[in-house]
Amino acid sequence: MSSELAAFRATLAQAIGADHVLAAVESTAPYAVDGVCPPLVLRPGTQDEVALVVTACAAAGVALVPWGGGTSISVGNPPQRLDAVLSLERLDRVVEFDADNLCITVEAGLTLARLQALVAEKQEVLPLDPPNADRVTLGGLVAANLSGPSRLLHGTARDWVLGLRVVLPNGEQVRCGGRVIKNVTGYDMNKLFIRSFGTLGIITEVTLKLLPMPEARASVLGLFPALAAATSVLESVQASFLLPEAMDLLDPTAAGLLLPTLGLASPTGHLLATAFSGSLATVDRQVRDLEALVAGQGGRVLTLRDGASTQAWQAITNVLGSVPPDLLRVQIQVAVPIGRTAGMLASISARAAEQGLSAAVTAHAASGLLRAALLPAPGLPADSALEALAAATLALRDEAVALAGSLTVQAGVPAFKARVDAWGQPGSGFATMRRIKDAFDPHGLCSPGRFLGGI
Amino acid sequence: MTHQAFVQSLRQIVGAANVLDSDVHLQLYQYDAYLEERRPDAVVFVHSTEEVSRVVKVCHDFGVPFVPRGGGTNLSGGTIPFKGGVVLEMIRMNRLLEVDVPNLRARVQPGMFNLELGNALAPLGYQYLPDPASQKAATLGGNVAENSGGPHCFKYGVTTNHVMGLTVVLSDGEIVTVGGEAPDQPGYDLTGVFVGSEGTFGVCTEVVVRIVRQAEGVKTMLAIYDSIERGSETVSAIVAAGMVPATLEMMDQLVIQAVEKSLSCGLPLDCATVLIIEVDGLKDDLEAQTEAIERLCLAHGAREVRVAKNDAERALLWAGRRGAFGAVARLTPSYLVCDGTVPRTALPEVLRKVAEVGEKYDLQIPNVFHAGDGNLHPLILFDWRDAEQKERVMKAGMEILALCVQLGGTISGEHGVGLEKMDAMRLVLSEADIRSQLKVKQAFDPSDLANPGKIFPAPLEVAHVQ
Numbered sequence: 001m002s003s004e005l006a007a008f009r010a011t012l013a014q015a016i017g018a019d020h021v022l023a024a025v026e027s028t029a030p031y032a033v034d035g036v037c038p039p040l041v042l043r044p045g046t047q048d049e050v051a052l053v054v055t056a057c058a059a060a061g062v063a064l065v066p067w068g069g070g071t072s073i074s075v076g077n078p079p080q081r082l083d084a085v086l087s088l089e090r091l092d093r094v095v096e097f098d099a100d101n102l103c104i105t106v107e108a109g110l111t112l113a114r115l116q117a118l119v120a121e122k123q124e125v126l127p128l129d130p131p132n133a134d135r136v137t138l139g140g141l142v143a144a145n146l147s148g149p150s151r152l153l154h155g156t157a158r159d160w161v162l163g164l165r166v167v168l169p170n171g172e173q174v175r176c177g178g179r180v181i182k183n184v185t186g187y188d189m190n191k192l193f194i195r196s197f198g199t200l201g202i203i204t205e206v207t208l209k210l211l212p213m214p215e216a217r218a219s220v221l222g223l224f225p226a227l228a229a230a231t232s233v234l235e236s237v238q239a240s241f242l243l244p245e246a247m248d249l250l251d252p253t254a255a256g257l258l259l260p261t262l263g264l265a266s267p268t269g270h271l272l273a274t275a276f277s278g279s280l281a282t283v284d285r286q287v288r289d290l291e292a293l294v295a296g297q298g299g300r301v302l303t304l305r306d307g308a309s310t311q312a313w314q315a316i317t318n319v320l321g322s323v324p325p326d327l328l329r330v331q332i333q334v335a336v337p338i339g340r341t342a343g344m345l346a347s348i349s350a351r352a353a354e355q356g357l358s359a360a361v362t363a364h365a366a367s368g369l370l371r372a373a374l375l376p377a378p379g380l381p382a383d384s385a386l387e388a389l390a391a392a393t394l395a396l397r398d399e400a401v402a403l404a405g406s407l408t409v410q411a412g413v414p415a416f417k418a419r420v421d422a423w424g425q426p427g428s429g430f431a432t433m434r435r436i437k438d439a440f441d442p443h444g445l446c447s448p449g450r451f452l453g454g455i
Numbered sequence: 456m457t458h459q460a461f462v463q464s465l466r467q468i469v470g471a472a473n474v475l476d477s478d479v480h481l482q483l484y485q486y487d488a489y490l491e492e493r494r495p496d497a498v499v500f501v502h503s504t505e506e507v508s509r510v511v512k513v514c515h516d517f518g519v520p521f522v523p524r525g526g527g528t529n530l531s532g533g534t535i536p537f538k539g540g541v542v543l544e545m546i547r548m549n550r551l552l553e554v555d556v557p558n559l560r561a562r563v564q565p566g567m568f569n570l571e572l573g574n575a576l577a578p579l580g581y582q583y584l585p586d587p588a589s590q591k592a593a594t595l596g597g598n599v600a601e602n603s604g605g606p607h608c609f610k611y612g613v614t615t616n617h618v619m620g621l622t623v624v625l626s627d628g629e630i631v632t633v634g635g636e637a638p639d640q641p642g643y644d645l646t647g648v649f650v651g652s653e654g655t656f657g658v659c660t661e662v663v664v665r666i667v668r669q670a671e672g673v674k675t676m677l678a679i680y681d682s683i684e685r686g687s688e689t690v691s692a693i694v695a696a697g698m699v700p701a702t703l704e705m706m707d708q709l710v711i712q713a714v715e716k717s718l719s720c721g722l723p724l725d726c727a728t729v730l731i732i733e734v735d736g737l738k739d740d741l742e743a744q745t746e747a748i749e750r751l752c753l754a755h756g757a758r759e760v761r762v763a764k765n766d767a768e769r770a771l772l773w774a775g776r777r778g779a780f781g782a783v784a785r786l787t788p789s790y791l792v793c794d795g796t797v798p799r800t801a802l803p804e805v806l807r808k809v810a811e812v813g814e815k816y817d818l819q820i821p822n823v824f825h826a827g828d829g830n831l832h833p834l835i836l837f838d839w840r841d842a843e844q845k846e847r848v849m850k851a852g853m854e855i856l857a858l859c860v861q862l863g864g865t866i867s868g869e870h871g872v873g874l875e876k877m878d879a880m881r882l883v884l885s886e887a888d889i890r891s892q893l894k895v896k897q898a899f900d901p902s903d904l905a906n907p908g909k910i911f912p913a914p915l916e917v918a919h920v921q
Contacts, residue, residue, distance in 0.1 A: 175884070241737060426641075432625070455642075
């Protein structure tokens, strides 16, 4: 290992500069993946350097995990092998901002917050709002198909990516898509890499469609003593002509974490937060309609506009980040058919309570996606705590799968992941997925073992 | 194995009446809306996923290629059985299996026409948004295979943005169900990769689509220009003003004249171009949006802007646009539809250059296009009986595609590569790009029986490398 490793390091130092080949534990420790500290961290500075690094890794049989902002690195199973982390942090340039065509091309390591600030100068916006925008990189956003509350109106990264550049596991650079909004030139290769979690190659460049900045934004927050009242409002909105940008539903624990920020001190309850954007006339009308619906169900109403609305949504989006820290904390994401979302929110609380866990649950209520932080009771021995966490998670997975949905582990300590597979059982189509993985990464060098079914 | 043994195996699965192999029948399945023809060895009418699986399995066992066919409206040769074999006639799998309003989904069979789904959802107050101009005759399975667009894509996206799940039969007969009711299924996005694969990954036998509430209101207007350049400038001006209309469609004078001859929609015959602009959404600002767009059109040289006063007037405008390809067919025996796409702001330039190509090759090229998407459809008119003219048409078509690529665009926005644009693929893709796409093809269809001989150009001569 040592002489080979030394030769390999020398090759890399030649390619990207010795300063960007990190091997000292104090430099590599922050890049630990599921508790495993990588022997090397590589920080190429250009897309061509990424290709050089990956080519060298392929030649040496070095297993890589790509790293953008690290916000989704906890998603997935522990890597089967980890020889190096490939950090894209230095790839943070704007390649081309074509404001007239509502289109921007950036390197994969640029953060979402920086992109938003830049396009805002031209009154444009990328309508994707996952948590941690200040750290999420565009490459990571694509690799994990991240989304936030506004997926209700605007969808996910899948709906906004026009083109990608990817370094394949063999070091070849390829382009997918382009920069036009309709493109059927060959297969839709963007879709292959979106949500592939670094298992098919390294995304180095992203081209995205943008939207004009809306004239107005407002939010109506309704606090309800009972879940049924919140659900009733939700269903009324879905049956109406209203076009909310986001509808998030928070259980009392998650809502409780937010209330001080929002100025809704007490009493507690379920929080239904609805965002509207568009022309002032349509926003005003929708705010009025929703205020009436909330009041009609006995909810407390708080309406926020513009800056206050934006701030509230930042807090709502990041609410699970404000759950008190716990060493054994587990975060899950549950996907169910849209109409089952509120029911699943109640199930998560119930299953957690059965196992003596505390849970904070938040849902994109009209999109079928929920996220929850699960914490063990204080003072419980670690083994019992892990058992309880695993039991609740697996019970919830069974419920989600029975509804044609899924449960994925977003974060958990290695001992938890040893008990619960991050993705669950592969279903129909897995043989094709496996063949795709084998065709692109025959030696299993890109994030090996982290994805579905051991991919 | 003999043809007879093969056909006998197919008949055992679907019944004798559902397998056609007489000359007359095969002749009916040798063409689509593109210009090439190739005769299949058999046509099989299929009725269920299981039946498709069994038929495909027999094809696999006999090593016979198969091509699924919906409405046969494909413009790039996607449904032509290029290497012979079986055409799977999907048209009897045309049922709406389920409308699930609480979960905003509909489950449909692939042989259903796009418009039929729209008509079934409308009474419930819901809609399926992608609306290719051929929606009367184009099937949803075909829409999935081609990732079809349509006039409303500027605001709402194309087929892939609205397909949530699929049931497909792979070339060994395996039935695979991907995506569906819940979002964000773990694993690779096979649904997303399958949409737009032009029948080369397998046969789609069921589609789960996203449905949405109908808009509260809609306004449709017609802006009339004496200069095509000013018309296309307006498109960018509307977008620059921060508006996102549902549609921004253009037709030029030749198309308008053809449309009026066949449909009489009340379009002016003497103008250079018209823009059909539609805004939809909540009623509260539609009037204001309409007025703002009207002002912009006039400021950019429109000689007149008409706003449809009622559904009948609106329907008439759309009948003209949707009937454009059909109407142009009255002008000459054949036409080649180009499908290049450019960044929106390059529209005036590309239109000028398309006109130059027409002059250079002495060909008439009317234009009808999705201006908001930057997706043009120059229609190169000719007579297929004139071999010399056809050669000029093919050269002109290729030159137009190259133009689109030079201006930052691509060779196909929504009609697919099929047989038509295989040779144009290298205008856009590198050899590594092509290799990576072929890896996906091999993963789905290792035996290369699903619609073979399409999309990819012939490999470069090995001699180059020596």
